[in-house]
Amino acid sequence: MNDVTVHIALFLAVSAAIVLCGAFYSEPDDQKAFKLLPKRFLWFVGGCLILLAVVLLIEHTVASVS
């Protein structure tokens, strides 16, 4: 596996743990918590992608050192 694939796999693994614990914390009922998982996971990954885009944009504009 190349480096990017490993990073993406690790990110998805840690995202799953974060989202699962977050869902369990916010919803006491197991069934409801499981139903919430896909939506919460997409929100989390989507939010991280937006953050990534912002960081890359800043890196190539105001924080560029080249």
Added chain:
Amino acid sequence: MSWSASNVQEPRGDATIASWLGWIVPGAGHLYVGAPVVAACAFLAVFGLLLLGIRLSDGMVFQFLDADLRGPIAGALTPEVGNVSGLVYYMKMHGFGAALPRPWPEHIHLGSWLMAASGMLNVVFAVHAAALARLPKNVVTKGFAPASHVLAGWFVPGLGHFMQGRRARGTIVFVMLVGLFLLGTWLAQGSNLDRERHFYYWSGQFLAGAPVMILEALHGHALVTGDIEYADAGLVFGCLAGLLNILCLLDVHAFGLRRLIDTTDTEHAARIETSGITA
């Protein structure tokens, strides 16, 4: 004799005050809610662990911290902050050590674990004091739930849920958090299992309890002889497993507290009804 509903429902005290007092001085929260015996036990257990840890480590645990990270609030991100007076005592008596270097004592890592565990134990006692404060004055509780479930959930992630009867949730939490910690340890090739090397990351992963303790006893403190490609990712994963366990412990606490209050309310309603009939 009949009981008025207002007397029965009057709580022992303010839960926030009880938890703050217990956090600052072990047992003070229990004294506030009128449980002096538990207060004495809490004080002795928490300070006993702390002093044993200090003795075994010769008061050198905080010398693990890099010199440029040392400061008056450096202890705020350590598990020892769970016992504020203990942390203040430690900083006054030992701090970051003398200027002259000394070799680490033989059992410094065991001492470090005991010191950290004393902080966690005090948090559990503070949780118990806060739960007692919410209950009516004339209620005698059976057992230490939800504080005992919080302690179990720290020691083995998911065990608190399991003890509450939420077995599926407990199993998933265990697999997820212990799996995350093991993955992190594998990525870091065990270099994360050392408070001396990673003082603050260790504080995070300490919150995942016994799995960390066992693995550190078996494979911790190894020499790092080469470059570890994913060492940083491993450190973050191990630390995150511990921090996510706190989220799970909050879930255990909230569920247990709700159940305790509901049970107490039901028992009191039955007692009022019974006493009304007797009168």
